[in-house]
Amino acid sequence: xxxxxxxxxxxxxxxxxxxxxxxxxxxxxxxxxxxxxxxxxxxxxxxxxxxxxxxxxxxxxxxxxxxxxxxxxxxxxxxxxxxxxxxxxxxxxxxxxxxxxxxxxxxxxxxxxxxxxxxxxxxxxxxxxxxxxxxxxxxxxxxxxxxxxxxxxxxxxxxxxxxxxxxxxxxxxxxxxxxxxxxxxxxxxxxxxxxxxxxxxxxxxxxxxxxxxxxxxxxxxxxxxxxxxxxxxx
Numbered sequence: 001x002x003x004x005x006x007x008x009x010x011x012x013x014x015x016x017x018x019x020x021x022x023x024x025x026x027x028x029x030x031x032x033x034x035x036x037x038x039x040x041x042x043x044x045x046x047x048x049x050x051x052x053x054x055x056x057x058x059x060x061x062x063x064x065x066x067x068x069x070x071x072x073x074x075x076x077x078x079x080x081x082x083x084x085x086x087x088x089x090x091x092x093x094x095x096x097x098x099x100x101x102x103x104x105x106x107x108x109x110x111x112x113x114x115x116x117x118x119x120x121x122x123x124x125x126x127x128x129x130x131x132x133x134x135x136x137x138x139x140x141x142x143x144x145x146x147x148x149x150x151x152x153x154x155x156x157x158x159x160x161x162x163x164x165x166x167x168x169x170x171x172x173x174x175x176x177x178x179x180x181x182x183x184x185x186x187x188x189x190x191x192x193x194x195x196x197x198x199x200x201x202x203x204x205x206x207x208x209x210x211x212x213x214x215x216x217x218x219x220x221x222x223x224x225x226x227x228x229x230x231x232x233x234x
Contacts, residue, residue: 021061021230025223028057032219036212052088054219055081058226065230076115077229083108084222098202099154105195106158109165112188112225116168120175128170129163132192136163139196146203155199166192180232187224194218 031054059081062074087104090097123129136159147155169188173181194217201210 020064024057024061024064025227025230028054028061028226029219029223031057032215032223036215036219050088051092051215051218052085055085055088055222058222059085062226062229066233068234069229069232070118070234072118073115073232074229076111076118077225080108080111080115081222081226083111099151102154102158106154106161109158109161109191113161113165113168116165116172116184116188120168120172122168123171125171125174128167128174132163132167132170135192135196136160139199143199143203162192162195178231180228183224183231184228187221187226187228190217190221190224194221 035051035054059078062078062081065074083104087101087108090101090104140156140159143155144152166185166188169181169185173185175181194214197210197217198214201207201214
């Protein structure tokens, strides 16, 4: 717990989370498993929930969580999930809507970054930024030959925002040391993994099973971030 927080805030009575967010999270998890199962088993004709809908279920769980969560944290995460759902939709449309999808997820990560700076100063812990920054540089160096000229600046900007979000989430987990912050950091880390594999699939020859890895880590990432709102108490 942040020692700089006023004592009256720390001792404030909290409202237990009710059943709606738990039910919504459970439905989202089951839906994600259905999508992964249908994809892994190649059941193309099976009617399963779409990725944007699952993200919206995670959004709804955060929006209905206990009211003791700070407004900045709650609604920044909810906004991030909303833009993520928009990004999912763009990436699922026929045709190439990669840039609008990238822009949607870029805004989502800015929302998450804003949430993770609600009670932890940006760059308060340098080590996570060094670790994730190294990951980002390595990823860009590997992807660079396959990235077309017009996409290079957007990809660099996106990568910088993505790894900064993950690093700040890790810093929050170091500072707060509670389940909500740890889940948020784990979700942010899985988001980096998911987007890294997605970029590899796009800018390099795709590997078998890559799509399943992207979906599994993506659902786990959004679920962890949404659950951090449900478990958070201020």
